[in-house]
Amino acid sequence: MGGTAAADAGYVKGSKHRLAVLRRLADSPAIPKELKNDTDRPYSRVSDAVEDLREKGLVELLVPEEQSKGRLYALTDRGEECWDFMKEQGMVN
Numbered sequence: 001m002g003g004t005a006a007a008d009a010g011y012v013k014g015s016k017h018r019l020a021v022l023r024r025l026a027d028s029p030a031i032p033k034e035l036k037n038d039t040d041r042p043y044s045r046v047s048d049a050v051e052d053l054r055e056k057g058l059v060e061l062l063v064p065e066e067q068s069k070g071r072l073y074a075l076t077d078r079g080e081e082c083w084d085f086m087k088e089q090g091m092v093n
Contacts, residue, residue, distance in 0.1 A: 004078070005085035011056060012082060013091060017041055017049040022058065022075070023092065026083045029062060029074035058082055 012018050020039040024030060030038070035046045050073055053059035058079035062072040075083065086092045 005081050008056065008058060008078065008082040009086045009089070009091060012053075012058070012086070015049065015052070017045045018052055019092070021046060021049040021053060022079065022083060025059060025073060025075045025079070029072050031070055031072055035073070053079070 012022050017039075020041060021035055024035055024038050032043065032046055032050070035041075035050070036043050039046065041049075050059060054061070054073075057076055059073050060076045060079075062074050063070060083092075
């Protein structure tokens with residue numbers, strides 16, 4: 001853990017929406033409705049944050065891509081390393 005986790009942490013911290021989604025998914029996998037409700041953010045912000053985090057390799061879709069209902073998201077190993085780094089560095093509570 002080091003350079004990549006630090007770079008990922010900086011990327012996540014660059015958006016309060018990405019941070020909120022990563023924080024929520026650090027607890028457990030979730031569907032978009034749970035992400036919206038638990039982070040108190042609009043669907044559009046949740047959707048953008050999930051897409052950004054997926055592109056960065058921090059979040060993954062656990063169901064088939066073509067499934068439109070019940071799309072379950074979780075942290076990847078890289079996402080977990082990023083979250084752990086952020087906690088260890090005091091970047092999050």
